[in-house]
Amino acid sequence: MDRKIRVLIAKPGLDGHDRGAKVVARALRDAGMEVIYTGLRQTPVMVAEAALQEDVDVVGLSILSGAHMALVPRILEELQKRNIGALPVFVGGIIPADDVPALKALGVVEVFGPGTNTQSLVGFIHQVVEA
Amino acid sequence: MKLTDAALAGDRRALARLLTWVENGTPEGREALATLFPRTGRAHVIGITGSPGAGKSTLVGKLAKEIRQHEPRLAIVAVDPTSPFSGGALLGDRLRMQDLVADTGVFMRSMASRGHPGGIAHATRDVVLLLDAIGFPVILVETVGAGQAQVEVARIAHTVVLVEAPGMGDEVQALKAGLMEIADIIVVNKADRPEARQTVRALQAAILGITTAGHHGPAVEQPLEVVAGWETPILQTAAVDNQGLTALVEAIAAHRRYLESSGRWELLSRLHARAEVETWLQRHLMLLLEEKVGEQRLAAAVEAVLRREKDPATAAQELLAPLWSQ
Ligand SMILES: Nc1nc2c(ncn2[C@@H]2O[C@H](COP(=O)(O)OP(=O)(O)O)[C@@H](O)[C@H]2O)c(=O)[nH]1
Ligand SMILES: [Mg+2]
Numbered sequence: 168m169d170r171k172i173r174v175l176i177a178k179p180g181l182d183g184h185d186r187g188a189k190v191v192a193r194a195l196r197d198a199g200m201e202v203i204y205t206g207l208r209q210t211p212v213m214v215a216e217a218a219l220q221e222d223v224d225v226v227g228l229s230i231l232s233g234a235h236m237a238l239v240p241r242i243l244e245e246l247q248k249r250n251i252g253a254l255p256v257f258v259g260g261i262i263p264a265d266d267v268p269a270l271k272a273l274g275v276v277e278v279f280g281p282g283t284n285t286q287s288l289v290g291f292i293h294q295v296v297e298a
Numbered sequence: 299m300k301l302t303d304a305a306l307a308g309d310r311r312a313l314a315r316l317l318t319w320v321e322n323g324t325p326e327g328r329e330a331l332a333t334l335f336p337r338t339g340r341a342h343v344i345g346i347t348g349s350p351g352a353g354k355s356t357l358v359g360k361l362a363k364e365i366r367q368h369e370p371r372l373a374i375v376a377v378d379p380t381s382p383f384s385g386g387a388l389l390g391d392r393l394r395m396q397d398l399v400a401d402t403g404v405f406m407r408s409m410a411s412r413g414h415p416g417g418i419a420h421a422t423r424d425v426v427l428l429l430d431a432i433g434f435p436v437i438l439v440e441t442v443g444a445g446q447a448q449v450e451v452a453r454i455a456h457t458v459v460l461v462e463a464p465g466m467g468d469e470v471q472a473l474k475a476g477l478m479e480i481a482d483i484i485v486v487n488k489a490d491r492p493e494a495r496q497t498v499r500a501l502q503a504a505i506l507g508i509t510t511a512g513h514h515g516p517a518v519e520q521p522l523e524v525v526a527g528w529e530t531p532i533l534q535t536a537a538v539d540n541q542g543l544t545a546l547v548e549a550i551a552a553h554r555r556y557l558e559s560s561g562r563w564e565l566l567s568r569l570h571a572r573a574e575v576e577t578w579l580q581r582h583l584m585l586l587l588e589e590k591v592g593e594q595r596l597a598a599a600v601e602a603v604l605r606r607e608k609d610p611a612t613a614a615q616e617l618l619a620p621l622w623s624q
Contacts, residue, residue: 170322171322171385171386171387171410171412173318192388193388195386196381196384196386196387196388197381197383197384197386198384198386199384199385199386200386201380201386201387201389201408201410202386202387202388202389203389203392203408204388204389204390204392204393205392205393205396206390206392206393206396210399212399212400213396213399213400216399217392217399219310219311219314220310220314220405220406220407221314221389221392221407221408222314222315222317222318249310249311250311251311
């Protein structure tokens with residue numbers, strides 16, 4: 168038997184930078200996880216379909232565009248439509264402190280700022296997956 | 299409802315979970331496969347192999363779209379390498395298949411090789427069987443594509459498509475790795491590049507070499523031989539520009555017709571079944587060995603070899619003694 172933590176790292180929205188998302192994806196790979204990386208400009212449907220088909224344990228959204236308050240609820244809704252609303256979703260990127268409680272109220276398990284140490288992200292994922 | 303029933307009824311989430319079980323080799327996964335096995339044997343399994351960067355994923359995405367014009371459903375399994383250092387993997391093939399996402403008739407699954415050599419994962423065969431049982435009439439399998447030893451896909455696919463790209467010196471590599479001998483169709487992708495024609499010519503010459511010189515060369519065990527009755531076509535595509543896809547789909551369909559009319563489909567099924575039983579035999583034997591030999595005796599044998607008291611072959615034979623005395 169060979170169980171691995173599977174993580175979807177998605178980059179929804181229209182901004183064209185995925186350096187941060189790639190850094191995170193590589194760090195998680197180096198921590199022994201299987202990371203499904205889907206690239207730029209993912210629509211909420213694309214994110215939810217990838218999460219469904221890949222049967223991931225956790226979803227990470229990288230959002231730098233400032234559109235998180237518009238995108239996150241739509242993504243969560245698409246996950247729910249597919250009966251995978253219970254999947255832990257975390258958000259990384261540039262998120263103003265004021266929006267963090269609102270995102271968490273929507274169901275996001277954690278929000279990581281740009282300076283987040285990848286080790287703490289790895290620890291966090293282990294924690295939510297093994298809970 | 300049981301997960302297998304749900305998956306058969308079209309529940310994609312149930313299918314996704316079953317695939318995880320099968321990939322992880324859990325007892326539940328084993329049971330599901332055993333239950334569903336009588337339903338397998340209908341899908342046309344198409345292997346897509348070739349060096350990294352040749353455009354396999356891009357081509358698979360476009361090919362899937364084209365095939366979906368005539369097929370109600372289609373599944374894709376794309377294998378990427380597991381890092382030997384961390385055991386983790388970056389699975390990026392989805393990135394090149396973006397147009398498919400809106401199509402619920404397509405189910406795409408990424409797999410890490412999990413240390414298995416040969417271009418596919420240990421469990422890829424089982425994953426393909428599951429998708430076959432669920433009723434996908436066509437299954438595209440993209441291999442890792444890391445140079446040599448990609449031939450294993452021939453053990454699970456009916457049709458092997460070798461993807462080359464111009465200017466990578468791949469022709470020689472492919473020859474060395476025995477890839478050209480397992481290829482049923484060769485595609486020179488990135489035909490939008492002017493060097494493509496030169497690659498086609500090099501491949502044509504190489505193919506001629508194989509078919510006239512017959513079989514020698516790679517020391518890889520070949521489950522299949524170069525077959526009379528099918529001439530491996532060399533096609534050109536520009537996947538990014540949707541060029542050459544219709545011809546490729548037609549070649550794949552022609553290959554299937556050839557397999558069926560020549561009786562080779564049955565032969566392949568037999569070869570695949572044999573390879574599979576042998577694989578399981580080895581797996582069960584390894585488990586039996588681990589159980590009967592035990593880590594302690596193994597470690598002691600290694601020490602004895604290090605002290606030059608025993609040669610490795612004798613040490614191994616002695617470890618097996620308890621198996622014979624039963
Ligand atoms: N010029 C050109 N580039 C292509 C074509 N098909 C794929 N590519 C590019 O080749 C690179 C590798 O493609 P990918 O599908 O990931 O290759 P893989 O590693 O074999 O799966 C990507 O940058 C693609 O955009 C093509 O037909 N023409
Ligand atoms: Mg690829």
